[in-house]
Amino acid sequence: MKLKDALKDDLSEEELHLLIRAYDVVGDIAIIIIPPELQSKEKLIGDTILRLHKNIKVVAKRAGNYEGEFRTIQLTIIAGEDRKETEYREHGVRFFLNPEKVYFSVRSSNERKRLAALVKPGEEVLIMFSGIGSFPLVLAKNSPAREIIGIEKSQIAHDYALRNLTSNRKINNVTLLAGDVADLLPDLNRKFDRVAMPLPKTAEMYLDIALHSLKHRASLHFYDFQQTNLFDNSIKKVNTACKRNNRTLIQAETHICGHSGPRTYRICVDACIS
Numbered sequence: 001m002k003l004k005d006a007l008k009d010d011l012s013e014e015e016l017h018l019l020i021r022a023y024d025v026v027g028d029i030a031i032i033i034i035p036p037e038l039q040s041k042e043k044l045i046g047d048t049i050l051r052l053h054k055n056i057k058v059v060a061k062r063a064g065n066y067e068g069e070f071r072t073i074q075l076t077i078i079a080g081e082d083r084k085e086t087e088y089r090e091h092g093v094r095f096f097l098n099p100e101k102v103y104f105s106v107r108s109s110n111e112r113k114r115l116a117a118l119v120k121p122g123e124e125v126l127i128m129f130s131g132i133g134s135f136p137l138v139l140a141k142n143s144p145a146r147e148i149i150g151i152e153k154s155q156i157a158h159d160y161a162l163r164n165l166t167s168n169r170k171i172n173n174v175t176l177l178a179g180d181v182a183d184l185l186p187d188l189n190r191k192f193d194r195v196a197m198p199l200p201k202t203a204e205m206y207l208d209i210a211l212h213s214l215k216h217r218a219s220l221h222f223y224d225f226q227q228t229n230l231f232d233n234s235i236k237k238v239n240t241a242c243k244r245n246n247r248t249l250i251q252a253e254t255h256i257c258g259h260s261g262p263r264t265y266r267i268c269v270d271a272c273i274s
Contacts (some may be wrong), residue, residue, distance in 0.1 A: 006048050011041065011082050019045070024106050026099050027086030028057040031075065057081050060100075070154045071103040071201070091116075093137045093171075095164050102132055102157040108198070111257045111268065112138040115221060117194060118270070119143035126192040126213055127151070128181045128206060129199040133161030133174070140171045149192075151177045152183055155169025196221040202264050207241035214273050217250070222269040225260050234269050248274040 003021050011019065015038060023032040025154065030049050034042045046059035059079040066073045075084060085098045090109050097104050112135055119125060121144040127135045130150030140148050144260040151156045158178040165174055177184055186209075195210050197203040200223040214220060224234040242249045252271040259265050 001052060003045075003048065003052065006046065006052055010044055010048075011038075012113065015041065024047075026052075026097070026104065026106055027088040028055060029084070029086045029099065030056045030059045030116060032059060032061050034061045042078045043047075050080055055155075058083060058086070060084065066103070069151060072101060072156065073099075075100040087185060089133070091138050093164075094139045094167050095132060095134065095137070095160075096167065097132050097160050101159060102154065104134065105258070106134055107258045108134070111198075111255075114255070115177075116141060116142035116218070119145045119194060121147045123193040124190075125149070126195045128195065128197045128210065129153070129203070130161060131157045131178065131198075133164045133176060135169055135196060135198055136161075136174045137164060137171060140174045141168070145173065147173050147175070148191075149175045149177065149188075151179065151181045153178075153180050169237070181206060181211055185213055188213075191215045192218065194219040194221070196223075198223050198224045200260075204237055207238065208245055209274065211241060211247050214247075217274050218274065220269075220271040220273050222271065223257070224267055224269065225264055226229045226254075226267050228263045228265070231267055234267060238269055238271050241274060250274050 004016055004019060018037050019033045020033045023030050028063045049059050050056055058081050060075040060077050063074040063076045084100050090145050091113050116139045123145045125145050125148045127150040130136050130152045133150060136148045136150035139145055161176045165176060192213055193215055195214055197210055222238050226234050235252045239249045250272040252269055255268045256265050257268050258266040
């Protein structure tokens with residue numbers, strides 16, 4: 001039964017119209033949005049979700065917006081168990097996380113699998129802004145990469161990434177580093193076959209250092225927020241950075257990875273760089 005149908009006898013027509021029926025499920029935690037007009041009914045809504053889905057043990061409402069350097073969001077538990085940490089499984093990988101303390105998007109699951117399918121045997125891959133290790137571990141599990149290095153600035157996210165790497169014992173080709181990529185990459189003195197930049201809001205600031213880390217005729221995955229019909233502007237950002245760093249953009253195409261706002265999408269520019 002759908003949430004709206006389950007609540008039709010408890011909410012008025014006006015309240016049902018205000019009800020936001022879609023919500024994310026991270027492990028056994030449902031993360032929902034409660035409009036101010038329905039605040040008095042939030043416990044009812046949370047209990048109904050628990051009743052409808054036996055796999056959900058916690059219902060938390062968003063108590064703000066994604067903010068700060070690490071794009072975290074405050075959550076308030078409205079039903080179920082009193083905890084915010086959960087276990088989540090994706091493409092054969094086991095993750096632990098607290099969705100209030102670290103940024104994580106279940107909606108990027110297909111994008112992580114798409115990227116894994118592009119990796120060729122023996123590649124050395126760099127994941128900038130690697131968070132709880134979602135991109136590195138999914139790629140390690142589902143691609144023939146020789147080595148994957150992930151770099152994350154948030155110490156909380158990095159600690160979860162280390163825990164997640166340990167929890168997936170069969171994965172042995174991933175190295176996770178804590179710190180700012182701008183500080184760590186020059187010291188690594190490495191060149192990679194593939195570099196992914198899954199940080200749409202500020203990834204553009206790191207294009208120069210990403211290009212410095214690429215081998216010739218290598219692959220770059222640049223993530224950006226872009227409005228409909230302006231996707232070429234994201235390709236132009238990559239091309240401008242290439243010219244600035246004496247590199248050549250051989251080929252590029254864009255892929256929609258998710259919806260971000262009115263007529264705005266999270267996209268990925270898949271680029272081949274010489």
